[in-house]
Amino acid sequence: MALLFLCDGEDADVWSAALRAEIDDLDIRVWPVGVGDPHDIDVALTWQPPRGVLASFPNLKAILSLGAGVEHILRDPELPPGVPVVRLIDPGLKSGMVEFVTMEVLAHHRRVSEYRAQQAAGEWRLLRQTLSRDRRVGILGMGHLGTACGEVLGRFGFPVAGWSRSEKDIPGIESFSGEDGLFALLERTDVLVCLLPLTPETEDILDATTLGALPPGAALINAARGMHVVDDDLINLLDSRHLSGATLDVYREEPLPPHHPFWTHPKIVMYPHAAAWTLPESASPVIADNIRRTRTGQKCIGQVDTRRGY
Ligand code: NDP
Ligand code: OXD
Numbered sequence: 001m002a003l004l005f006l007c008d009g010e011d012a013d014v015w016s017a018a019l020r021a022e023i024d025d026l027d028i029r030v031w032p033v034g035v036g037d038p039h040d041i042d043v044a045l046t047w048q049p050p051r052g053v054l055a056s057f058p059n060l061k062a063i064l065s066l067g068a069g070v071e072h073i074l075r076d077p078e079l080p081p082g083v084p085v086v087r088l089i090d091p092g093l094k095s096g097m098v099e100f101v102t103m104e105v106l107a108h109h110r111r112v113s114e115y116r117a118q119q120a121a122g123e124w125r126l127l128r129q130t131l132s133r134d135r136r137v138g139i140l141g142m143g144h145l146g147t148a149c150g151e152v153l154g155r156f157g158f159p160v161a162g163w164s165r166s167e168k169d170i171p172g173i174e175s176f177s178g179e180d181g182l183f184a185l186l187e188r189t190d191v192l193v194c195l196l197p198l199t200p201e202t203e204d205i206l207d208a209t210t211l212g213a214l215p216p217g218a219a220l221i222n223a224a225r226g227m228h229v230v231d232d233d234l235i236n237l238l239d240s241r242h243l244s245g246a247t248l249d250v251y252r253e254e255p256l257p258p259h260h261p262f263w264t265h266p267k268i269v270m271y272p273h274a275a276a277w278t279l280p281e282s283a284s285p286v287i288a289d290n291i292r293r294t295r296t297g298q299k300c301i302g303q304v305d306t307r308r309g310y
Contacts, residue, residue: 002027006046018280022288062294071198092282100275101149108219132157138189141196186213198225199309208233223275226251
């Protein structure tokens with residue numbers, strides 16, 4: 001029994017040390033050079049696996065994502081059928097995302113970009129302040145991360161609503177679901193936060209129709225996936241002043257190509273997919289638990305429905 005570490009760009013030594021602190025005799029094989037006999041591999045820990053690689057391990061019993069998203073695994077057309085795919089439910093990812101979303105909601109609420117632009121221009125001017133109770137936040141995706149963000153934002157006094165596939169009953173958060181629910185949420189939202197998984201149903205969900213349904217002056221924070229946003233539609237709505245600003249952490253192509261208009265758009269604040277990292281010191285106990293579960297025949301925590309896509 002061996003764990004395959006299939007995460008290009010991640011430090012395998014750091015991860016091996018953190019995982020062996022949880023399971024001291026863990027046999028870890030690092031792709032591509034240290035795999036050994038493919039029959040030994042029973043669990044894969046992966047981020048953006050190259051197409052077809054996972055299919056080459058005949059005894060694979062679980063595929064663990066190194067992040068919350070799993071679309072980077074499910075897009076492999078040669079994914080071995082019937083092997084459970086598991087998303088990461090990690091306290092470090094949650095706290096990182098809560099910090100990021102709170103920071104950016106507050107930045108839009110308190111008009112930070114406008115003050116920075118005024119400072120650059122040497123301009124001393126007060127911009128109108130709004131009470132938090134008059135700034136409505138809407139969250140697309142009320143899962144592990146969206147719910148945590150909504151609960152914290154509610155404590156600042158923002159009226160928070162969330163949209164999910166199923167209706168939720170979360171104290172202090174208005175719940176919307178379904179297509180009608182999506183437009184009802186958009187119409188009452190001043191700051192829209194996207195924390196949806198990327199699935200065939202959610203791809204391109206933020207387009208001229210949905211973003212255009214937000215009230216004039218609304219702002220967008222996308223910390224989910226770049227494929228949720230139709231880039232040209234977002235730019236048109238910012239240029240026409242329907243939207244006041246956007247914070248983007250994720251892009252259709254990463255790194256964002258140098259000539260993409262987002263880089264220089266005055267109403268866009270960019271981050272390089274940095275909202276919430278998977279840190280070994282936080283995620284290793286969760287991953288180790290799922291390795292143990294796989295080896296003792298129990299269901300992993302965070303197993304996804306591969307047909308649903310999340
Ligand atoms: P979860 O699986 O816990 O939550 C997903 C939520 O989206 C659920 O509420 C689900 O509804 C809802 N949803 C899914 N499909 C639809 C749909 N078609 N219509 C309406 N609602 C839908 O995911 P997490 O909260 O853990 O993570 C969300 C995403 O955040 C990840 O998939 C990833 O892409 C992104 N992410 C980005 C990071 C970054 O650094 N930028 C870091 C970590 C995550 P229901 O509850 O009814 O099932
Ligand atoms: C994730 C991410 O899905 O970092 O965890 O994007």
